Amino acid sequence: MTMVRKRGSPLAEQLLETLEDRGYRDTLPRRAVVQAIAERERHFTAEELHEQLPSVGRATIFRSLKLLVESGMLCRVLLEDGNLHYQLSHRGHHHHLLCVQCGNSEDLVGCDIEDQLRQVAAARRFQVSGHWLEVYGRCQSCQALQQPA
Amino acid sequence: MTMVRKRGSPLAEQLLETLEDRGYRDTLPRRAVVQAIAERERHFTAEELHEQLPSVGRATIFRSLKLLVESGMLCRVLLEDGNLHYQLSHRGHHHHLLCVQCGNSEDLVGCDIEDQLRQVAAARRFQVSGHWLEVYGRCQSCQALQQPA
DNA sequence: TTACTGATTGATATCAGGTATCATTGAATG
DNA sequence: CATTCAATGATACCTGATATCAATCAGTAA
Ligand SMILES: [Mn+2]
Ligand SMILES: [Mn+2]
Ligand SMILES: [Zn+2]
Ligand SMILES: [Zn+2]
Numbered sequence: 001m002t003m004v005r006k007r008g009s010p011l012a013e014q015l016l017e018t019l020e021d022r023g024y025r026d027t028l029p030r031r032a033v034v035q036a037i038a039e040r041e042r043h044f045t046a047e048e049l050h051e052q053l054p055s056v057g058r059a060t061i062f063r064s065l066k067l068l069v070e071s072g073m074l075c076r077v078l079l080e081d082g083n084l085h086y087q088l089s090h091r092g093h094h095h096h097l098l099c100v101q102c103g104n105s106e107d108l109v110g111c112d113i114e115d116q117l118r119q120v121a122a123a124r125r126f127q128v129s130g131h132w133l134e135v136y137g138r139c140q141s142c143q144a145l146q147q148p149a
Numbered sequence: 150m151t152m153v154r155k156r157g158s159p160l161a162e163q164l165l166e167t168l169e170d171r172g173y174r175d176t177l178p179r180r181a182v183v184q185a186i187a188e189r190e191r192h193f194t195a196e197e198l199h200e201q202l203p204s205v206g207r208a209t210i211f212r213s214l215k216l217l218v219e220s221g222m223l224c225r226v227l228l229e230d231g232n233l234h235y236q237l238s239h240r241g242h243h244h245h246l247l248c249v250q251c252g253n254s255e256d257l258v259g260c261d262i263e264d265q266l267r268q269v270a271a272a273r274r275f276q277v278s279g280h281w282l283e284v285y286g287r288c289q290s291c292q293a294l295q296q297p298a
Numbered sequence: 299t300t301a302c303t304g305a306t307t308g309a310t311a312t313c314a315g316g317t318a319t320c321a322t323t324g325a326a327t328g
Numbered sequence: 329c330a331t332t333c334a335a336t337g338a339t340a341c342c343t344g345a346t347a348t349c350a351a352t353c354a355g356t357a358a
Binding site: 078097100108126128132138 | 277
């Protein structure tokens, strides 16, 4: 009945290493969660993850998500309907172009929204320390699918 | 035991009129909710409102909030801690400068973030239809209060 | 290898914010 | 007034998440 610690995908291993570097232990439930996340290509909810991993306690699912978000490996995505999803984060700070039709999200990096914000806020003596931005619309493929009139 | 329909503040009356123009009835619970909101200067939660108006059913509180948001008279404010608050909205689309220290929020109107977004997204063939933006930082008075070194 | 110890886990309870149901009430209209 | 359907509120329920806490296990030291 001894569970074997199997090697996960390279991405999963990398995520686990980062957690270890931060002082968190390499546990079986954690491995399962991280591996499942590493395999996902789209944003997901905590519940979806839990359905996929019924052997992992719900609390542990949420604890792992929080850990990964705090460590910058996971980002939270606010859908237009107000639901909060999670998604692997490969880069630093960025935003999302969320397609309201197919649900896909593209990362929006290197835009100068930050500088813009800082400027416009500075004019009002407001010291910007952070922000939250989600962009909703239709992705290229969804446009192509229905535009051809 | 017949409740009297009292006249509310000018702002409350104006909000109610807008609701009536949209086909919603002028009811006693609605008046109470709208009046309470009109008196608030800061963002608040549904629960806070319910505590203030225990005679109004919880469901009605939420229904009224949704109505006012849909009608553009109330805006939802996403705090940095993830909590959702509500706040009177006097103008059209705008954003908030949220002070993480005192909790106040200033409206950010007339910034060109929208155009920026549309441009940067268009370059990626993404058709922007909406967005959500909250800006966090410190307001002028909170800076003044603690900066004097 | 084994012993130790605190981090981690999962069952459970609890919470916050919000929606669905539905019998009852009451605002608007004529 | 009488009618009628929008609105209400009690209740149950739901999603997403956290608090508790005894049991377990990963990492380290012996
Ligand atoms: Mn992201
Ligand atoms: Mn606002
Ligand atoms: Zn799409
Ligand atoms: Zn402030």
